[in-house]
Amino acid sequence: MRALLIAASLLAVSISSAHAGNIALQQTQNGWLNDSEVQQTSNFSGNNKFDTLQNGDFNYAGAVQRANGGENIVVNTQNGAVNSAFANQSSIFGFNGVQTKQTGLFNQSVTEQTSTRNSNEAFVTQSGERNWARTNQSGSASGLNGSDTTQSGFGNVSSTNQFGEGGRNISLTTQAGAFNQSNTDQISVGGSNQSSTTQNGVGNVSSVWQSAN
Incomplete structure (x- = not known):
């Protein structure tokens, strides 16, 4: 079933497939109050x-993806002010991948990934002021939780939360500018945690919490 609604600058796509894959590529919007959503x-x-x-x-891009044996891939690119990007992915045997790029002021990025038998990877790049990025990843078996967040500007906040069973948690955070804040929480059961934070500027704060059993 495919439902497509375009009204003013509103785009909503809902797709459900039992056998084949779902592809919604290059949804392009120019102007104010843009809304692009997909399920x-x-x-x-x-x-x-x-x-x-x-x-x-005032752009918003949201994606909710559910897969069993296949992959979930989201690529969000936003240019302007007050942008918000959301991605929620869940897969049993497949790979979850998110790439978010935002330029402007007051950007927000939220990434949520869950994979039972494979890996989660999230790449977030933000440039501007008052950027905020949160990445939550949960995986099991021998998979990888990988988060790479890069922020440049003023008043940036990065939050990364990773939980893995038998796999690896890897978090990379790079911030350039003033009054940046980075928070990383990692929990691994039967696996390993690795965190790297690089901050350049003044008034920076970094917090890392790790637990491995």
Whole structure:
């Protein structure tokens, strides 16, 4: 089932597939008050992919993906002010991947990933002022939770939370500017934790909490 609604600058896509994959590529919006949302569900080995580009202010891009044997991929690019990007991915045997790029003021990025038998990877790049990024990852078996956040500007906040069973948690945070804050929490059961934080500027704060059993 595919439902597509375009009204003013509103775009909502809802896709459900039992066998084949779902692809919503290059959703492009220019202007103010842009809204791009997608819900994708794929069974068996089908892949879910969502790619959106927004230019303007007060943009929102949201993706919810569910896969069994296939991959979930989200690419969000936003240019302007007061941007918000959201990605929620869940896969049993497949890979979860998110790439978010934001330029402007008051950017927000939220990434939530859960994989039972594979890996989660999130790449977030923000440039501007008052940027905020949160990445939550949960994995099991021998998979990898990988988070890479890069922020440049003023008043940036990065929060990374990783939970793994038998796999590896890897968090990389790079911040350049003033009054940056980085928080990393990692829990591993039967696996390992690795965290790297680089901050350049004044008034920076870094917090890392790790637990491995």
